[in-house]
Every structure is written in structure tokens, then in C-alpha cells.
Amino acid sequence: MTYKSLPLVAFKPDLRSAKGAQIQRGFIVRLLRVITLVILDAVSLVLAWRLAIYFGTPIQSPWTQEVSFLLLNVTVGLTIFITSGLYKAGTNRRNYTRVIKAISLSSILLLLIGFLYAPEVYVSRSIFLLSWLLSVIFTCASRFIFDTSTKLLRNQGAVRHAIFLITDLEEQQEQVNLIEKENCYIVQGVADSSCLDLANREQTLQYLRELGVVEAFVSWSSIKDRLYICWHFYTAGITIRILPNKRELYHPKSQVWMLGDLPCLTIPAPIVAGTDFWLKRIFDLVCSTILLIAFSPLYISIALLIKLDSPGPIFFKQDRVGLHSKKFKIWKFRTMVTNAEKLQAALEAKNEIKDGVLFKLKDDPRITKVGKFLRRYSLDELPQLFNVVLGEMSLVGPRPLPLRDVERFKTMHFIRQEVLPGITGLWQVSGRSDIDNFEEGVRLDITYIENWSVWLDLKILFKTVGVVFNKTGAY
Incomplete structure (x- = not known):
């Protein structure tokens, strides 16, 4: 199978992480x-x-x-x-x-x-x-x-918040006048929406930090990649205030805030940028290390069962597409015959995922007897704790997909590759394999990214335990 080129970018952290601990501007x-x-x-x-x-x-x-x-x-x-x-x-x-x-x-x-x-x-x-x-x-x-x-x-010009306005050219003067009426801001500069394009985004944020900008006013219509932009400002420690147009849209992290008589959507910056994400990484590292030690007898037992059941290696390692579309080797206990990937081509016609992006087959003939038991209770996923320790995965996040699936992505799907992939996620606790539409799964992944918090991760982990024991959607 040929691997089509993916939209790779230079290595950078998870979309939700800050470049360094920064106190919220104006705090x-x-x-x-x-x-x-x-x-x-x-x-x-x-x-x-x-x-x-x-x-x-x-x-x-x-x-x-x-x-x-x-x-x-x-x-x-x-x-x-x-x-x-x-x-x-x-x-x-x-x-x-x-x-x-x-x-x-x-x-x-x-x-x-x-x-x-x-x-x-x-x-x-x-x-x-x-x-x-x-x-x-x-x-x-x-x-x-x-x-x-x-x-x-x-x-007298004192005690004012330094702000920057990003909006379309035809709206700039009107919105500058509206902001100045509030008499509590200093407009440090104005730019059009092109400054938020991928090629200019990092340079724009660096420029705003150097100016000492506390808040950025951005017209909603000028934001192309809304989810990217909101997270970039959030992790830069800059509060973003969104000036709505007539077709006002809502972002999950936003709060309604009045600019004169105009309701604006505000996404407040955290007090210290990046702390919540690094708390997540510390939690991942500590928990995965403890679980690896606690489950070591279980690992040995599963390894013996796999060896007795069918010839082949104990672990199955496969190329998956992770953070920023970079490939990495995912670890699982082997649940299929050794030539499973070669046999998949002959089974593509029986794929039960409607749009064909993912490959799922309920009664997959490649699965071994022990493999069925391991999959039923998700025990085959346990070795991915090694991936978490290595920093390639998180306990919670969008599932990393095989190359075959990512090759069929549309541009809008790649937002899920901007965060660290996880062993479990919102998709998995909302139906697991019973979700037979890839777009529905991506919608759940985007919902997770938009609403992410450490508390949401904990809720998903607790739900995962219930889903596993109930064997919901597992095959």
C-alpha cells in the first residue's frame, strides 16, 4: 500500500499546550x-x-x-x-x-x-x-x-487595557470607534484576517506578546480555522474577544460579554498558560507508570495465553498517525493471525463503516480465540501504556488511526491530529465500535477538543471503566 503524503508540519507541542508558563496578560x-x-x-x-x-x-x-x-x-x-x-x-x-x-x-x-x-x-x-x-x-x-x-x-490615558483588533478592512473603522467608546482600551494596532493564516499565525502571536497586548478583539467572520485560533490565543495567555456578525456563532469556551450595547463572545485566557495541559501530562505519566507495575502479572498471563493459542509474536506493533500527522508505533497485544494486514484487502468489501474511512468488521475471521476475549474487555489495549510513558499518547484523546484510514481524511478531519492521541476518548465512551459513521466519530473528537479540561478527561476515564465492564460496543 502506498502512503500518500499527509500535511506534516515542523514538530511542535500539542495544540492545548503553551510554549512556556506565562501569567495571563493583564492579570x-x-x-x-x-x-x-x-x-x-x-x-x-x-x-x-x-x-x-x-x-x-x-x-x-x-x-x-x-x-x-x-x-x-x-x-x-x-x-x-x-x-x-x-x-x-x-x-x-x-x-x-x-x-x-x-x-x-x-x-x-x-x-x-x-x-x-x-x-x-x-x-x-x-x-x-x-x-x-x-x-x-x-x-x-x-x-x-x-x-x-x-x-x-x-x-488621562492611564489604567487602560492594551488591545489589538483583527477584522476585515471594511469593518475596521466601525469596530475601532465602538471599542474606543468604552474608554478603557488602548488600541495598539489593527490588522486584517490574513495575520491569522497558518503562515503568519506564530509571527502574529509573537508580535502581540512583544506589544504587551492583554486582549485581542477578533471579528468572528475573519477567523477561518476557529478551533485552532481559539486554542492559540488561549495558550499564549491572551484573552480573545470575538465580535459577532449577524450570523452569530457560539464557541463552547466562550462567555457573553457586553461591549457597549453589543454582545461579544469572550474566551478568557487562563491565569497561568499551559498549567492545565502539563497537569494532564504529569497525570498521564504517573498513572501509566503505576498501572504498568500493577498490571505486570496480568501482562505475563496474557502473554502466555497468546503464545498457547496461536503462533506469532505476543505484541502487535503497527504504524499509526499521531500528533501533527507524525507516524509512531502503537503497541497492542496480538489478537489476530500474523498475516492479518495482508488479508484485509480481501475483506474491504465487507467493511461495516458506511463511509469507508475506517475499517470495522464485527465477525472478523482474522481474530484468534484469545483475541476475541481480549477485545471484549479491551485488554489488548493495555500495552499502549508504554506509548503513554514515551509521550506518544495520552490516557485520553482521539484514537490514533492507521495510515490506511488517515489517507482518506478530508481537510476538516485533520484537526484531530493537532492533539495528543489517547487510549480512550469521547468517541469510545459514546458507543465504541457501534458508531458506524466516521463523521459522527470525528464530531465527537472535535467536541472533546473544544471542551477539553482535566475534569473532562477524568469523567471519560471513569466512563471507560463502565464501558469496558459492560462490554459496550466491543468486538
Whole structure:
């Protein structure tokens, strides 16, 4: 079989990995803003409580005399503020209705705590009501002063976020005007969609990093390879804000964010770029090493069964197409006769995959007796833990396919080759071999890439255990 050339690129890491650990652009400024707001809120709550005690009905009570009750008051208040989203960026910190609701909820919780856990301790009603009223006044006033000061500084050109706009030429001026109306950005530059082409992409991201760009505004219509672009900005530590067109589309990692009256889709950058992916790689390495040691008696038992069942080697090694279309040898326990690959040509007419990209045959005559048992419980896949240790595979990811299958790919299918292949994946826990349409399988792989997180990997691993024991779709 001749091997057609695949779209190979120079070696680079998994699409989801960063080139190095980088703190999210603008994180320090955002952190300082949050710390300032927390301090202002805490001072407001303390001042309100002290003045309420001073002007309220005097009463001898630990609520008014002990510092621990004051700390409880502040802690409950700040916790409610955090859970109410009052420290998030944008209009959240200026949502005074939500501030009043948070303070009211905090006061109610303090009453419940006092009633349930210290019923013998009293606080006068006038102190309680004054504390609530003064907390509302002081907190709203301090936040108003903070916002007014921020606006004055921004009018002087300070405390602004450095951004870069990427959009089509005919939309550039309109979108620049829209961004400048927000009065919190400095437009460091504008470029058309060609800067995101494959040939220019890395140079563009490097240029944005050198400019110190915090956020990139990109019109949705100017992004050709959406999934690639979103991951590239994400791993560069640059927040991407997508300006929608009339045919607004949704990306799984995006959040709705308002630019004036226009809703935009935002894909926020992580605080430290690349940490989640390297956590995945460390998890892969540690778990695969532990499993190899734990399963060593099982490996020996399977090896003996294979030798007794049919002549040939214990392991089956096959060329598979992995990360960035690079070939590697995948390890499996042999489940077929030794000349299985030569016999496949004669069986192509019986292929049960509708579009013919993959080759699947339920009652494949090439499978040995022991091989059927191994496949039923996916035990033939166990040697791929060696591939994980070597860094060629991950525990979870799109399955690496043989050359014969990849040769039949369409251009859109190659996105699955931009991430590390896995022993199991979303495709495998959503039907395994029962999925008889390659496009459906690719859709599941792309869904996995778009929504990937360490938590998703863990859920797939747990589901895999159930699928294996239930023998779902295995043959």
C-alpha cells in the first residue's frame, strides 16, 4: 500500500499546550483592582458596624465587644460579595442593586447564625438596622468613588487595557470607534484576517506578546480555522474577544460579554498558560507508570495465553498517525493471525463503516480465540501504556488511526491530529465500535477538543471503566 503524503508540519507541542508558563496578560492589574475593592468593602463593613454600635442602643453583648464577631460580619459579607460576582470585570462592580442584595443577604445570614449557634447572645435591633443601612451607603459610595477615579484616570490615558483588533478592512473603522467608546482600551494596532493564516499565525502571536497586548478583539467572520485560533490565543495567555456578525456563532469556551450595547463572545485566557495541559501530562505519566507495575502479572498471563493459542509474536506493533500527522508505533497485544494486514484487502468489501474511512468488521475471521476475549474487555489495549510513558499518547484523546484510514481524511478531519492521541476518548465512551459513521466519530473528537479540561478527561476515564465492564460496543 502506498502512503500518500499527509500535511506534516515542523514538530511542535500539542495544540492545548503553551510554549512556556506565562501569567495571563493583564492579570496583575486585574488582581490589584480586586484587592482594592475587597479592602474598600471590608473597611466599609467595619466602619458601618462600629458606627452602628456607637449610635445604636447600647447593650452589653459579645456582638458589640468581641473582635471575633466583627471578623465574622466582614467574612460573611465578603463571601457573599464574591459568590454574587461583585468582583468580576465589567459592569459587575457597578451593579449597586446586587450590592444591596448581597449586604441584605449577609445581614440575614448573620441573624441566622446568631439565632442557631448563639441564642443567648443579643444585639439590639437599632444596631442591626443601622449596620445594614450604613453598610449599603458606605459600600456603594466607596465603589462609586473607585469607579469615578478609574474613569478620570482613563480619561488621562492611564489604567487602560492594551488591545489589538483583527477584522476585515471594511469593518475596521466601525469596530475601532465602538471599542474606543468604552474608554478603557488602548488600541495598539489593527490588522486584517490574513495575520491569522497558518503562515503568519506564530509571527502574529509573537508580535502581540512583544506589544504587551492583554486582549485581542477578533471579528468572528475573519477567523477561518476557529478551533485552532481559539486554542492559540488561549495558550499564549491572551484573552480573545470575538465580535459577532449577524450570523452569530457560539464557541463552547466562550462567555457573553457586553461591549457597549453589543454582545461579544469572550474566551478568557487562563491565569497561568499551559498549567492545565502539563497537569494532564504529569497525570498521564504517573498513572501509566503505576498501572504498568500493577498490571505486570496480568501482562505475563496474557502473554502466555497468546503464545498457547496461536503462533506469532505476543505484541502487535503497527504504524499509526499521531500528533501533527507524525507516524509512531502503537503497541497492542496480538489478537489476530500474523498475516492479518495482508488479508484485509480481501475483506474491504465487507467493511461495516458506511463511509469507508475506517475499517470495522464485527465477525472478523482474522481474530484468534484469545483475541476475541481480549477485545471484549479491551485488554489488548493495555500495552499502549508504554506509548503513554514515551509521550506518544495520552490516557485520553482521539484514537490514533492507521495510515490506511488517515489517507482518506478530508481537510476538516485533520484537526484531530493537532492533539495528543489517547487510549480512550469521547468517541469510545459514546458507543465504541457501534458508531458506524466516521463523521459522527470525528464530531465527537472535535467536541472533546473544544471542551477539553482535566475534569473532562477524568469523567471519560471513569466512563471507560463502565464501558469496558459492560462490554459496550466491543468486538
